[in-house]
Amino acid sequence: MAKTDGTALIETVRSWPGVSLRPHRFGGTEFVANGKEIGHIHGVSLVDLMLPKAARDEAIELGKAVAHHVLPESNWVSVHLRTETDVRSALELLRFKYNLLITSEP
Template identity: 50%
Template sequence: MTASIDRIVSLVVQWPGVETAPHRFGGTEFLVAGKEIGHVHDVGIVDLAITKAVRDSLLTDGLADPHHVLPDSAWVTYRVRSDADEPDAIRLLRLAYLWRVLALRRRGIDIDPTLVPDEELQHLAFPAELDSLVRTTFNESLNHRASV
């Protein structure tokens, strides 16, 4: 799985504001404004930091599994078993990224001014309940771009 994980890392590190660091249990973690949004392990595991509500929605929709070590936490795990799994892994990491960027926007920090949240959510094409959850939680941030 190293090739798939390497491709995922190569893409995610290009997103504005994303930095990488070695993960304490091996692999690479992704940081946005000093906070981890997720990490990858060379064995094909992608772990994401998200809220419990979003976690529950991801699990209900079968888009991720409970975290492989901390199943009751707000973290989820996605397993990359083949090249075909890369787009879904990237989509989930993008959700974690969007979640973090919007949280920062709510505090007046805009690390990715080119990001248009509504268009981003449409592109990610998540199930209606998850999409609605993100839109409701970050309504202020989603409307921020429209008023600028």
Template identity: 50%
Template sequence: MTAIVKTVGGWPGVSVAPHRFGGREFTVGGREFGHVHGERHVDLPLTRRVRDVLVVEGTTDAHHLFPDSGWVSYYLDEGSERGALRLLRLSYLHHVASQKRRATRRGESLGPLDAVDVGTELDALDPSDALRAAFGPVPV
């Protein structure tokens, strides 16, 4: 989990801090996009549409405590750090896209997030058509 925290903490605009229920929390623009518990558990907030696609595709599970929310829980096993990082990047991009849409409407700058090309980075995650559709519009 240390490698995951270090990797995610190096993404533009990301802050890492203790999570209120233990573990480490990742935020971008002041909004949480995931947290880790112990050595094998990652929770991520997504929209219900994105959550539904990921669960149906077998990528992750509905949240262990709040299965009807947009949250998901991902459990790491041997060699699954790549899957956790992919989900964390997806959540990060989803949050960055939302912030970029708001900033564009307001004519504001997001500093280091302005350089994040959400569309290109989403393409690099090779999402299914269903996941791409659930993700919603990608800001330019």
């Protein structure tokens, strides 16, 4: 398996305490914590997640993500998994969102 393959990303996120997986309504696999979506992956090559506006803007500015492929003006971002750096960026952003969700009230 290539290190840019999202399969390892899925297994990593699945291993975080309290995370479950379910089918996403627009296809792919959704990561859930505290009953809320962390983000989702389409196939093994595209991760989407919603961030607070400041975090969204910073992720895009730093090149860790791009504006969402369908809703570019929203707080959603997309990470195309093409390189090992992309996978690391996606995991970093998913972990950030996970931490937000597990520290907030359900």
